[in-house]
Amino acid sequence: MTEYRSGDLVRCTGGGREYAATYITERDGKAVVKLDSGYNIGVPFETLSWEGRPEIEPPGLARPFQREDLPELAIISTGGTIASRVDYRTGAVTSQFSAEDILRAIPDLASIGRFRTEQISSILSENMTRRIWQDLARAIFHDLKSGVAGVIVTHGTDTMAYSAAAISFMVETPVPVIFVGSQRSADRPSSDNAMNALCAASAAVSPLGEVAVVMHATTSDDRCAIHRGTRVRKMHTSRRDAFQSMGMPPIGRVDYPDLSVTLSGEAVARGEREPVLREKMEERCGLVSFHPGMDPLVLEAYRGYRGLVLAGTGLGHVSTPWVKGLAELARDGVSVVMTSQCLHGRVCDRVYDTGRDLLAAGVMEGEDMLPEVALVKLMWVLGQADDDREVRALMGENLRGETRGRSTHGL
Amino acid sequence: MDSEAPPLMAGLEIHQQLDTCEKLFCHCPTRLREVKERNGEFTRFLRATESEMGEIDRAALEEMRTIRRFTYYTYDTTCLVEDDEEPPAPLNQEAVAICLTIARCFGMHPVEQVHTMRKIVIDGSNTCGFQRTALVAMGGSLPGGARIETICLEEDAAQRVTDQVFSLDRLGIPLVEITTGPDLRTPEEVQEVAEYIGMVLRSTGKVKRGKGTIRQDINISIPGGARVEIKGVQELELIAEVVRREMERQENLIAIRDELKGRGACVDEDQIDVTSIFKGTKSSILEKAKMVLAVRLKGFSGFVGKEIQPGRRLGSELADYAKRCGVGGIFHTDELPAYGIAAEEVQSVREKAMAGDDDAVVLVAGSAEKARCAAKQVIRRAGMALAGVPEETRRMLEDGSTAYMRPLPGAARMYPETDIFPVSVEKAFWEGIPVPELLIGKAKRFEQEFGLDPPAAYQAATSENLPAFEEAIREGVKPTLAFRVIITAPVELARKGVDVGKVSQADYLAILSAIERGRVAKEAVPDLITAIAGGTPPDQAVASLVTPVSNDELTRIIRKIIGERKEFVAQKGMGALGPLMGLVMQEVRGKVDGKLVSEALRRELERSA
Known part of the structure; x- marks a missing residue:
């Protein structure tokens, strides 16, 4: 059988007719070809005959202009697509990562700053790892040291909130480090890619820090x-406005299309901190969401871990049979932190017996931290401290706005 | 002229909404809504994406000349899929089956594996910026020999409420797009083929009916002209006229080109600022404008104002292009002085533009940006006049003439909809799809089986109420009665303004059942339909008409009528039965069956004789 390659010219016979087409790919045993009308159809391979392989000249694209008088911004991509290009000849959609390609796709960016780009990975965000967080932290720190006005990290939306929390702990920054992606x-x-990117770039040159x-x-x-x-969560599978600030209002907004930035009084101001990198993280940490009737045997899987975050029910509970298992883990040196599945509100294990038993077993209250933020924080804290008292102190302290002493009215 | 009419190449693209329960890519109902029923709105910008070739599709680019913010209305019958906030559901299988049924009617060959594509459309009518469409079958033919090239299944676009506001109720309703070859040779043939295809579509019983549910696009070219696509012709009976007018327009544009060439006409690239000439002008448009620009069209004098189609001049074409920039229109020297522009002002413009007697000057006005854009567009379109007929997508105006809409889309504007899996059309499934009886065949059968005369049989077969008619006959109702109640009565009442659209097929069957059971008289049909159309439930409507006239009362009415016409009755004897019958029926207003009235009347006439 002929080895067809995407883009090959073919002839198809079918329906008593013969027509020219472009071979695209194989799908479920059929040859997918593109007709001159632009439509793809799947046909049996036997109906194809190979006609040729066209020489496609790489497009001569104009070089986008970057204005030297504008602030320099670094775009670091992890795999989230902020810009893509469609090849209508084959239907292929390719992600764009170079500064030039991104500027070509979103030309208005060039009026906000000049850009340098770096791609540290090209993964779907569900495949994010601690190692890539560390690479990302180092890349950001490098850019901060070189004096950029801001950093933009393009990221898949699924785990963007985890990564934003991880970088919050690993890197102290004097300038905005903005995570951005697109839902569509x-x-x-x-x-939403272009508007999000333009708003992100505007936030990256703003007085935020x-x-x-x-x-x-x-x-x-x-x-x-x-x-x-450290307070953001993806709260919808598909909507553009999936990301929500939890337990506090957003720290600012960027209006579109005028791109004016408004920051709240809570936002950390540019220049308040010096760049610091502390990228060490303990990987042996877990996050378990408790459900009614859940077998405490699952805790056995966490033997040998250094940290475990529980997403408990209500005020921060798991069933009574779990208390013993948790006490054993704590005794073996696992730091156990309780958070709530409610996502809104504060954990309090002093109200009911189970809660008091959990505290007695050595479980820490995660206050109003989001479960996944508590996980990331615990990984980082365990990377910085060995001593249980030190770990407890750091977990209880508000380091990057991840926890708030007061649960304010109206949220 | 007619006998020497140039040969025509025309083809049709027919878009027909399908009457499915759910939309093509989500589980919303396929119901149209009133704008006032909306429950929310949101706004979006659309942005043309760059293709691999570094080109933005020319139709898309044209739309981008006016960067626009679109507003969309949502309803309790629309969802996040229409909002472009959720990936689409799998391709609606009911719609695929209807599409394949239609394909069988035209003897087409199905695509073995159907792929849904994204067709870039950034005029705002699709929230995604593309329309999802799938090629389902190819290679069919029409009785006259013309080819049906393809049938595609696609989602309908959002309905435009105003310029930049769209309503999402229509977005996603399944449509079939049937494309004929460029095989049609006369305006009449184009119309006949459109009628025939419409008849076949209705034969499936699974297509939506009524205004806006079928739209015809016509592709036309004549030798020396260019391919022009006329979008959205909704009135079938206007099709031949639209084709004739487009042929005329192309012939005239060709003639103008030849004459312009003879004159050595050309178009300057210069935009001449004439704002100062119109300080204090009586033309309010020019007086208000921040900038007025003149474009000299060398050798165009007399041609800009020349009619190319009823009500349309070359100047109208220039104006259509200029309007893309947001200006209201243009002025040109073939029609000036007028509109408050004085002869001296025209003279000054001519002088400043260094225009000779053979030259025309076009004026555009607006903000500096709009005026420059409009002047550029005028120059572009005038340049095309030197080449003849530009390839265009046009829209139909009310009388059958057309206006420029946008350039013909380039071919390269489709790529796969990766969120939808391909659908296989298995051989057994295809062969198991029943081919419906065509409505013209059905009409013949009604003539033969039910004794309806040909026009009545055709009316029944093509009526929207055909399913109820056939159901009634299956239930044993006499064809003539079913015809009267289900087919003709609603048409007559609709003419009187009764909203018969509110009367369901089940309602008609309920009416027939009440008649058959003798609960109401046939004469009550108009009252019943009117009552149901007005919102009365059928049971209640029937109950309100059942025997409010007792036998005694009927006798009293008859005696009164006979008493008032003693002489006439004496003179005619039993011959008075017919004439008096009408009077009695009028009195009882259909509440008593005609047969009962006639018996009672006969009895009373005999008694009084």
Whole structure:
């Protein structure tokens, strides 16, 4: 059988007719070809005959212009697609990572800053690892040391909040480090990629000085919210405004299309901190979401771990049979932190007996930390401290805005 | 002229909404809504994406000339898929089956593996910026020999409410797009083929009916002209006229080109600022404008104002292009002085533009940006006049003339919809799809089986109420009665303004059942339909008409009528039965069956004789 390659010219016979087409790919045993009309159809391979392989000249693309008088921004991509290009000849959609390609796709960026880009990985965000967080932290720190006005990290949205929290702990920054992505693919004319990128770039040159996520604030293309990296969560599978600040209002907003940035009084200001890198992280940490009737045997899987975060029910509970198992883990040196599945509100294990038993077993209250933020923080804290008292002290301290002493009215 | 009419190449693209329960890529109902029923709105920008070739599709680029913010209305019958906030559901299998049924009617060959594509459309009518469409079958034919090239299944676009506001109720309703070859040779043939395809579509019983549910696009070219696509012709009976007018337009544009060439006409690239000439002008448009620009069209004098189609001049074409920049229109020297522009002002413009007697000057006005954009567009379109007929997508105006809409889309604007898995059309499934009886065949059968005359049989077969008609006959109702109640009565009442659309097929069957059981008289049908259309449930409507006229009362009415016409009755004897019958029926207003009235009347006439 002929080895067809995407882009090959072929002839198809079928339906009593013969027509020219372009071979695209194989799908479920059929040859997918593109007709001159632009439509793809799947046909049996037997109906194809090979016609030729066209020489495709690489497109002569104009070099985008970068203005030297604008602040320098670093774009670090991890695999989230902020820009893509469609090859209508084959239908292939390719992600764009170089500064030039991104500027070509979103030309308005060039009026906000000049850009340098670096790609540290190209993964789907569900494949994010501690190692890539560390690479990312080092790359950001390098850019901070070289004096960029801001850093933009493009990231898949699934685990963006975890990464934003991880970088919040690993890197202290004097300038904005903005995580951005898109909920609707960058190839579509309606994608949120361009507006999110423009808002992210505007936030990156703003007077902000912390790690944040900048994404659509509403379903409309009217403004983006600036969320603190340790208080943000993806709260919808697909909507543009999936990212929400939890337990506090967003720390700012970027209006669109005018791109004006408004920061709240809580936002950390640019220049307040010096760049510091502490990228060590303990990988042997877990996060378990408790459910009614859950067998305490699952805790056995965490023997040998150094940290375990529980997403408990309500005020921070697991069933009575779990208490013993948790006490054993704690005795063996596992730091156990309780958070709540409620996501909103504060853990309090002093109200009911189970809670008091958990405290007696050595479980720490995670206050109002989000479960996944508590996990990331625990990984980082265990990378910095060995001593149980030190670990408890750091976990209880508000380091990057991840926990708040007061649960304020109206949220 | 007619006998020497140039040969025509025309083809049709027919878009028909399918009457499925759910939309093509989500589980929302396929119901149209009133704008006032909306429950929310949101706004979006659309952005053309760069293709691999570094080109933005020219139709898309044209739309981008006016960067626009679109507003969308949502309803309790739309969901996040229409909002472009959720990936699409799998391709609606009911719609695929209907599409394949239609393909069988035209003797087409199905695609073995159907792939859904994204077709870039950034005029705002699709929230995604593309329309999802799938090629389902190819290679069919029409009785006259013309080819049906393809049938595609696609989602309908959002309905435009105003310029930049769209309503999402229509977005996602399944449509079939049927494309004929460029095989049609006369305006009449184009219309006949459109009628025939429409008849076949309705034969499936699974297509939506009524205004806006079928739209015809016509592709037309004549030798020496260019391919022009006329979008969205909704009135079938206007199709031949639209084709004739487009042929005329292309012939005239070709003639203008030849004459312009003869004159050595050309178009300057210069935009001449004439704002100062119109300080204090009586033309309010020019007076208000921040900038007025003049474009000299060398050798164009007399042609800009020349009619190319009823109500349309070359100037109208220039204006259509200029309007893309947001200006209201243009002025040109073939129609000036007028509109408050004085002869001296025209003279000054001519002088400043260094225009000779043979030259025309076009004026555009607006903000500096709009005026420059509009002047550029005028120069572009005038340049095309020197080449003849530009390839364009046009929209139909009310009378059958057309206006420029956008350039013909380039071919390279489709890529795969990766969120939808391909659908296999298995051989057994295809062969198991029943081919419906065509409505013209059905009409013949109604003539033969039910004794309906040909026009009545055709009316029944093509009526929207055909399913109820056939159901009634299956239930044993006499064809003539079913015809009267289900087919003709609603048409007559609709003419009187009764909203018969509110009367369901089940309602008609309920009416027939009440008649058959003798609960109401046939004469009550109009009252019943009117009551049901007005919102009365059928049971209640029937109950309100059942025997409010007792036998005694009927006798009293008959005696009164006979008493008032003693002489007439004496003179005619039993011959008075017919004429009096009408009067009695009027009195009882259909509440008593005609047969009962006639018996009672006969009895009373005999008694009084």
